[in-house]
Amino acid sequence: MSLPKINTEGLSSFIPTDKIENLLKSTINPDKSRVREIIAKSLDKQRLDPEEVAVLINTSDPTLIEEIKQGARDLKTKVYGNRIVLFAPLYIGNECINDCTYCGFRKSNCDALRKTLTMDELGAEIEALEDRGHKRLILVYGEHPMYDAQFIHDTVKKAYSVHKGKGEIRRVNINAAPLDEEGYKLVKSAGIGTYQVFMETYHEPTYREVHPSGLKSDYLWRLHGLDRAFRAGIDDIGIGALMGLYDWRFEVMGLLYHTIHFEETFGVGPHTISFPRIEPAQGSELTENIPWEVSDEDFTRLVAILRLAVPYTGLILTCRESIEVRNEVIAYGVSQIDAGSDIGVGAYATVDPESAKKSQFVLADGRSLDQVIGELADAGYLPSFCTACYRAGRTGEHFMEFAVPGFVKRYCTPNAILTLLEFLDDYSSPETREKGLRQIQIELDAMPDGEKKDSLRKKIESVKNGERDLYY
Numbered sequence: 001m002s003l004p005k006i007n008t009e010g011l012s013s014f015i016p017t018d019k020i021e022n023l024l025k026s027t028i029n030p031d032k033s034r035v036r037e038i039i040a041k042s043l044d045k046q047r048l049d050p051e052e053v054a055v056l057i058n059t060s061d062p063t064l065i066e067e068i069k070q071g072a073r074d075l076k077t078k079v080y081g082n083r084i085v086l087f088a089p090l091y092i093g094n095e096c097i098n099d100c101t102y103c104g105f106r107k108s109n110c111d112a113l114r115k116t117l118t119m120d121e122l123g124a125e126i127e128a129l130e131d132r133g134h135k136r137l138i139l140v141y142g143e144h145p146m147y148d149a150q151f152i153h154d155t156v157k158k159a160y161s162v163h164k165g166k167g168e169i170r171r172v173n174i175n176a177a178p179l180d181e182e183g184y185k186l187v188k189s190a191g192i193g194t195y196q197v198f199m200e201t202y203h204e205p206t207y208r209e210v211h212p213s214g215l216k217s218d219y220l221w222r223l224h225g226l227d228r229a230f231r232a233g234i235d236d237i238g239i240g241a242l243m244g245l246y247d248w249r250f251e252v253m254g255l256l257y258h259t260i261h262f263e264e265t266f267g268v269g270p271h272t273i274s275f276p277r278i279e280p281a282q283g284s285e286l287t288e289n290i291p292w293e294v295s296d297e298d299f300t301r302l303v304a305i306l307r308l309a310v311p312y313t314g315l316i317l318t319c320r321e322s323i324e325v326r327n328e329v330i331a332y333g334v335s336q337i338d339a340g341s342d343i344g345v346g347a348y349a350t351v352d353p354e355s356a357k358k359s360q361f362v363l364a365d366g367r368s369l370d371q372v373i374g375e376l377a378d379a380g381y382l383p384s385f386c387t388a389c390y391r392a393g394r395t396g397e398h399f400m401e402f403a404v405p406g407f408v409k410r411y412c413t414p415n416a417i418l419t420l421l422e423f424l425d426d427y428s429s430p431e432t433r434e435k436g437l438r439q440i441q442i443e444l445d446a447m448p449d450g451e452k453k454d455s456l457r458k459k460i461e462s463v464k465n466g467e468r469d470l471y472y
């Protein structure tokens with residue numbers, strides 16, 4: 001059990017703070033034609049440059065803001081279609097050596113009840129999640145010597161090994177502290193999907209203020225954390241910023257520069273971008289008085305801007321957000337959401353009156369997975385549990401969806417239909433089943449007749465007859 005040894009020798013920041021500030025100052029009051037030109041560039045599937053993103057950020061004319069949002073909607077429809085991938089977070093343990101001022105797990109929070117799942121308890125959590133129909137998880141850990149690379153590896157293996165009834169976990173993503181290269185290699189060998197590390201804030205002075213101690217207080221170690229993952233062979237990585245610590249405009253630019261850094265260094269951008277807003281956390285004064293609170297209006301804008309800025313990347317939205325906000329921004333190109341989430345350690349398998357004391361923060365959307373699926377289908381989306389690309393060795397699936405013509409129609413939509421049908425047959429309520437089947441029929445009706453449709457129909461029949469895990 002040991003934490004990685006920090007070594008930041010020779011590293012420097014690739015976030016050009018002064019340049020970002022200058023760009024944000026020099027692009028105020030952009031003219032209409034410039035904004036429209038930039039939206040058109042993104043719709044032409046090109047990643048935007050920092051100056052262009054600064055222009056979008058500085059657009060304040062309500063008509064143009066609506067055009068930015070419409071651009072994001074169009075891009076989503078044009079490139080990704082109407083699928084929404086569903087996952088659940090699973091908190092493995094809340095021990096932590098860091099003292100992030102916004103987090104309920106931080107070391108100095110003496111009221112937190114510390115808990116780490118045993119392997120048996122983890123098994124019970126997985127069974128409870130499988131019973132609800134989940135297939136994709138993100139395992140979440142505090143930063144602590146107990147949660148070293150070996151432990152993360154073992155918990156991932158455990159998650160894949162538990163099968164209850166027709167249930168199984170087919171993809172495990174990770175949200176944990178950044179590791180050293182050796183650690184990443186070990187974790188990769190357990191068969192992980194995406195490894196997420198959020199920078200929280202790209203603004204270095206703020207970063208230092210909100211991370212006063214522990215390994216996480218080292219800005220460069222964190223900033224280069226996912227470079228080490230890439231070098232260790234993990235090319236599926238997720239970046240993020242915690243909105244509310246500093247000005248969201250700066251954070252969007254930071255996310256863009258991080259993306260550009262990956263493109264330039266490794267030839268590929270991040271798989272996903274997350275942009276959680278700060279939620280109330282037990283005993284955290286910062287969360288009672290958020291320094292740069294992001295209004296709903298700005299939040300919806302920032303999601304649309306991110307969609308246009310990096311058109312090839314998956315955007316993740318969590319139950320931290322209210323149902324209303326989720327419904328609005330899903331249309332701007334969010335590709336993955338969690339549903340039926342509980343973030344208390346051990347909370348899926350047991351009803352625990354002290355759960356709040358073991359939670360990192362408070363969630364706003366408390367709907368069940370079944371409810372969310374029903375509502376998504378009702379709104380014309382196609383809920384999906386697809387894990388095909390990663391298991392078929394097609395890594396960088398988001399990039400393929402984006403770059404390979406016909407990819408979504410050939411793989412993503414049929415796989416979404418097959419996995420949704422499994423859910424409807426095995427886990428859903430009668431009302432959700434009806435809504436889901438209706439949406440599947442709409443998708444089928446929209447497909448041209450031919451070999452592909454015949455093949456899908458055959459697979460659908462097989463799923464109806466009890467076969468599972470069929471995919472393209």
Ligand code: SAM
Binds near residue numbers: 103242276278281361
């Ligand atoms: N401990 C690891 C770390 O800090 O990177 C990984 C897990 S941490 C539990 C996951 C993420 O939760 C953090 O990266 C942070 O962005 C987010 N988070 C922490 N406190 C939060 C709060 N009060 N509201 C919303 N998100 C929060």
Ligand code: SF4
Binds near residue numbers: 107
């Ligand atoms: Fe620990 Fe992560 Fe919470 Fe910071 S955000 S206190 S590192 S669990």
